[in-house]
Amino acid sequence: MIDATALAAKPVLEGDRIRLVPLAERHADAFHTTFQDPETRRLTGAHHHWTRAEIGAWIAECADRTDRLDLAIEDRESGAYLGDLALSRIDQDNAHGSLRIALVPAATGRGLGPEAIRLLLGHAFDRVRLHRVQLEVYSYNERARRAYERCGFALEGRLREALYWDGAWHDVLVMAALRPAGPAQ
Template sequence: MADDDRGVAIPRFRTKPTLDGELVLLRPVTVNDVAALTPMLRDAQVRRLTGYRGDPGEAQLRAWYGSRGDQEDRLDLAVVEKATGQIVGEVVLNEWDADNESCNFRIAFVPDAHGRGLGTEATRLIVGHGFTRLGLHRISLEVYAFNPRARRVYEKAGFVAEGVLRDALLWEGERVDAVVMSILAPDWFKNSRT
């Protein structure tokens, strides 16, 4: 928490930064990003890998993305591929637990944006921001067993498997485990120096 000019505690998540990497730029997501992000939400493979079952209409998406900048307990950033200037996905820190200095992380990309290191860099950028600027101690996530590509990205960024939520997802008649992973601030700072 930080204090505003009246001495009132405000969450650090209120500030929506722009984070600049070599391959990607992370910037606050806006209502104007709906068209670029809609393919991510409609793609069958993305929906399967993330367990996403929603089917929001354009009005719902515009309301959702239009309100992200007002959220004080989460951070939603668009992932922009610097080489093309195209929005290729989103990264989110959510489920903020101020008492325990922790939150959840999730990431999703539009079809055909994989395999170029964009997800790895975007993950490292937002995790680094969480530890260095937001004062988080722990960032966690869940990844489904049928998404080994995502798990490799998380491991490259320093996430460690903590356990398995057995049969956590029922997807088209198949029960799928979810692996719980996390990264702690001391580990991040130790590994970022090497």
């Protein structure tokens, strides 16, 4: 059904303004810095404060993982780190997985997130042959929700008060995109 070998082969995906490349040690400092930013932490719901050593150890494992795909988002011209995204929690029997994305603060609001998501969705649907990709977004992150909708994600449900952040409970919205209709694979 799906091509699980496509998760082991770490692609480079080229867009108009960005390039998705395998997450590597050269991205670790920028990755760590991104998750020290309070707004990034709020938008991603990241309670855990990862140390630079923990990030480095985790990134070192990414190249050998065959059950997920972790990619850095780089500026196509300069090679600057703009964020990362992952395709994980792959259910081979039901051909679906989960997507997560985080951008450096300077990269938000420029349409780079949707470009990265579309590149990854194309790979997930065409190469990995997933049928469905889902994500979770916090109810207070309207900008991300609109971007996901522009990429073909539809709201499927709400996990009421599933995130406790800054002294208040927030809903988690579940969204998914389906492989475009075409011949069955």
